[in-house]
Amino acid sequence: MPGMNFQRMGLAAGTAIMLSFGASTARAQAMQHSTEPPFSHEVYTGAVLFETLEYGFGLDGPNVGRWDGQAWYGGDTDRVWLRTEGETTRSGRVEQAEIQLLYSRLLGYYWDIQAGVRYDIRPLPNRAYGVIGLQGLAPGLFEVGLQGFVSQEGDLSARAEVSYDVYITQRLVLQPNVEANFALQKVPELGVGSGINDVEAGFRLRYEVTREVAPYIGINYERKIGDTARYAREEGEQVGAWNFVTGVRLFF
Amino acid sequence: MHDRTLSRRQALGLGVAALAFPAASGALAQPAVGRAMPREFNLTLSHVTANITGRRRPAMAINGQIPGPVLRFREGEEVVINVTNRLREHTSIHWHGLILPSSQDGVPGISDGFQGIDAGGTHQYRFPLVQAGTYWYHSHSGVQEQSGIYGSIVIDPATPEPFGYDRDYIVQLSDWTDETPSHVIANLKRDPGYYNYNKRTLASLVGELRRAPDAAARSAIVSDRIMWGDMRMDPTDIEDVGGYTYLVNGYTPAQNFTGVFRPGETVRLRFINSGAMTHFDVRIPGLQMTVVQAHGNNVRPVTVDEFRIAPAETFDVLVRPRDGRQYQMLAESMGRQGFAQFSLATQEGLPALPLPPHRPRPVLTMADMGMNYGPSGLDRGTPMPEVDAPGHVAPMDMGGMGGMDHSSMQMPAGGSQGMQGGSMGDMNHGGMAGMDHSSMPGMNHGAMGGMAGMDHGNMPGMNNGAAGAGAMAGMDHGAMGHGGMAMPDPLVNDVGAPPGARVLSYRDLRAAKPLYPVREPTRVIEIRLTGNMERYFWSINGNSFSQAQPIQLHLGERVRFRFVNETMMAHPMHIHGMWMIPQVGNGAENPLLHTVNIKPGSTLDIDMEVDAPGGWAFHCHMLYHMETGMMRKISVVNSPRTASAG
Structure with missing residues (x-):
């Protein structure tokens, strides 16, 4: 049951590592609050956010599980990040799973520049990437993430993510988000064409029971484009899919 | 194990005893024996379990009380204060507003030659008092102040004050949270709006638009929303921290501290804002307040209906209730999250008067x-x-x-x-x-x-x-x-x-x-x-x-x-x-x-x-x-x- 193993691995990578990361941030934070002189007043702290931890019911195709999480630890300007995202199919097989380890530095009031590595456990063959990115808050309060990747084979690709929190009430929040992936050249063994590979858009309506725990429902649409879509068709996969999603946003 | 469980009554009871002027507090170790001997005070800091809101929470206390004992000094004397640290961490005490040598000021790493007080250690402060008035003291290490390491200081003047009064009460305002202070910081760091449940929402936008008198007003409302969004700022961010219970001398609003007076008397109220993060808007419906001291210094008396007191400020006011009714001091937090309150009444133990509704919450403008x-x-x-x-x-x-x-x-x-x-x-x-x-x-x-x-x-x-x-x-x-x-x-x-x-x-x-x-x-x-x-x-x-x-x-x-x-x-x-x-x-x-x-x-x-x-x-x-x-x-x-x- 290699699929099961990989599901474990993917989810373990997604949750266990990050949770232990979170625990260590809490410990380190307690240590930093020591009042031993000379005290520096630079506060080191951390957080774990799973923006997405959901199960999607395919409206015209298979069901999927999906996670997207990030954790950081650091001071005012310098931080270390661990990010992970991935997808499983109904059968429990991990289709996609990636982990990123990044260092970030505050570039301006609202923006961090990031650099680090990304490792894709799925799809096979496994790939390692170098990452450079920009993450922050754009005018209008849009959360923006831009990342450029160079794989171990020298292939260049990029990802752009934008999301927005619409506070309907103090606790009911509608979050539209859009993500797009690009590649400079095709990578057939990964089913990646050149140009825009895929676009994903969603609306998630969450209720913040607390800031930490917010169950949500929503819809998500994914569509593969161009050669990437052609590769998918050749594999007998769908190129576009609507999902009704239900999940929980966790923030610690 | 230095922890000591402390019932609210114990903790606050001591505080009350200390408030009953002019009796010296339990902190006074020995009486003055002539001018050569400085009076000596002892403060002991320890971990306690406090129950302010109905939940038992870890806190820190001075001589077992929150707030710590009132230190009553006399202008011109020299005092010795022994601070014993029974906490499991470093600490310090700073005498807020006192004019004294840097070495006695009590800020670790900044005051001359002072590196704080180690766990288990005792530090002796010694300084002359060159001023009179109302002040306070607090920890200057980390965020211990929020946990309870604060108290008040009253320095009696060497020469008579230019005003008279019959009764004298300290009104030490503070903000208590059941969260640990380091948790509060972590929350603010990961989400600066963590405590703000008064954000502008779609629902509030609909309400505003419905109330708007005309199209111009509606378009102004919308463009204001867009402008704040463009600035990536939140105009409802008035107070960073929420979940506070606002205290007067350690008393919750429900416990309603009471200052007793007889009709016709002049009552001096020494307001001290020991809140960690709270500006209070103070009023006593039915009474005017004559401000006679600001930050311990005499000012030309000025009569006001209300004042705002920022963290660490002190104002001494005189009030003259003429009749025997009950008056309610209201100290509303600037962000309208709650009240601190106490009663002025002719007898103890009366329930608090009903609280008025909160005043409108301020919203920041471009001027701010x-x-x-x-x-x-x-x-x-x-x-x-x-x-x-x-x-x-x-x-x-x-x-x-x-x-x-x-x-x-x-x-x-x-x-x-x-x-x-x-x-x-x-x-x-x-x-x-x-x-x-x-x-x-x-x-x-x-x-x-x-x-x-x-x-x-x-x-x-x-x-x-x-x-x-x-x-x-x-x-x-x-x-x-x-x-x-x-x-x-x-x-x-x-x-x-x-x-x-x-x-x-x-x-x-x-x-x-x-x-x-x-x-x-x-x-x-x-x-x-x-x-x-x-x-x-x-x-x-x-x-x-x-x-x-x-x-x-x-x-x-x-x-x-x-x-x-x-x-x-x-x-x-x-x-x-x-x-x-x-x-x-x-x-x-x-x-x-x-x-x-x-x-x-x-x-x-x-x-x-x-x-x-x-x-x-x-x-x-x-x-x-x-x-x-x-x-x-x-x-x-x-x-x-x-x-x-x-």
Whole structure:
């Protein structure tokens, strides 16, 4: 049951590592609050956010599980990040799973520049990437993430993510988000064409029971484009899919 | 195991005993035996379990109480205070507002030769009391103050006070949270809006639009929303921390501390704001309050209906209830999250009068942004070159003025001494800032909207046309026009009082006995209050405490700090060891304060006679602002010759 193993691995990578990361941030934070002189007043702290931890019911195709999480630890300007995202199919097989380890530095009031590595456990063959990115808050309060990747084979690709929190009430929040992936050249063994590979858009309506725990429902649409879509068709996969999603946003 | 479980009654009962003047508190170890022997006090800090809200939570106490015992001193005596640390961590006690040698000031790593008090250790403080009035003390280590390490100080005057009273109560306001303070910081760091459940929402937008009288108003509402979104700022961010229970002398609103009086008596109330993060708007419906002391110093009595008290401030007021009814003191948090309250009544144990509804919650405007269209790119809050390094002064000369968009934006109401003829020849900027609003008809706030089109050369009331043009040139007219709002008055507090009610401002404070003759400052240092609200770190001139160099001052000089608040939050700025004299337009009678509240987007000049050598802390008294970087060391050194060359 290699699929099961990989599901474990993917989810373990997604949750266990990050949770232990979170625990260590809490410990380190307690240590930093020591009042031993000379005290520096630079506060080191951390957080774990799973923006997405959901199960999607395919409206015209298979069901999927999906996670997207990030954790950081650091001071005012310098931080270390661990990010992970991935997808499983109904059968429990991990289709996609990636982990990123990044260092970030505050570039301006609202923006961090990031650099680090990304490792894709799925799809096979496994790939390692170098990452450079920009993450922050754009005018209008849009959360923006831009990342450029160079794989171990020298292939260049990029990802752009934008999301927005619409506070309907103090606790009911509608979050539209859009993500797009690009590649400079095709990578057939990964089913990646050149140009825009895929676009994903969603609306998630969450209720913040607390800031930490917010169950949500929503819809998500994914569509593969161009050669990437052609590769998918050749594999007998769908190129576009609507999902009704239900999940929980966790923030610690 | 030093932990001690403490019932509320035990903890607070002791506090009450200590409040019953003039009995000395349990802290007094031995009585005075003649003048040679200083009186000795003992304070012991320990972990306790407190139950303020119905939940047993970890806290820290002094002599087993929260607040700690009242320290009642006498002006002119010398005291010895033994502070024993039974906490499992480092600690310190700072005597807020007391004028004493740096070595006794109690800030680890900043006060001369003081590195804090180790766990298990005892530190002996010893200092003479050179002043009288109401003060307080608190831990200056980490965020222990929020956990309960604070108490009050009353220094009886050596000579009779210029006012009389029959009863005397301390009203120590504070804010208690069931969360641990380090948790509060972590929450603010990961989400600065964590505690804000009063955000603007789609629902509130619909409500606003429905109430709007016409299409123009509706479009203004929408464009205001868009503008704040573009600025990436939250106009509802009034108070950073929520979940507080507001206390009076450790009593919750439900417990309702009571001060007893007989009709016709004059009651002195010593208000102390020991809140970690809370500005209180204070009123006693049915009673006027005559402010007789501000920050421990006598002021010319001024009668008000309401006042705002920033963290660390103290105001002593007299009230004269004529009839035997029950009066309710209400201290509403600035963000309208709750009340602290107590009763003045002819007997103990009465239930509190019903609380009124909260006043409307303030919403920030462009004026609170200092007309600045928010941080963009690298300005505001990110590290910038120091402008207050030793020897650097701002402004340095007229040429430098053009680039000073911040300070030149503002015309703080200043001391009239700044406009006195003798100094006009060389027209330094210290003098400029001293321009009195009242002498500038064209500068009144109502007319500010019209400023953009004003002919600067003809500014009425300004008899130095060239200097006026220089100052105005730096004004960002584009920003001024935006929203068409008036510049914020740095001194007026909008507490939401009913029309006609008199609300205290610093302008109403006139020192009864000024300590220092008026003179021109030897230099002006620009102190920009900065921060990153998104990351929740705070700074002075763009540098957090961990990155910053000390501000070096020279013994004997009179320095002017030009505070420019570039943030959207109020910052009560506190300087240890020396008085701040805010230039509020009262000339020689400008008040002497230890903490000056700088409103959002505003500018205020304060003068300081630098007469205390050594290392002094200088910081925002919002506890989490200080802890996340809004702090500096001031070094007062002996080098008169290099004062200007640096």
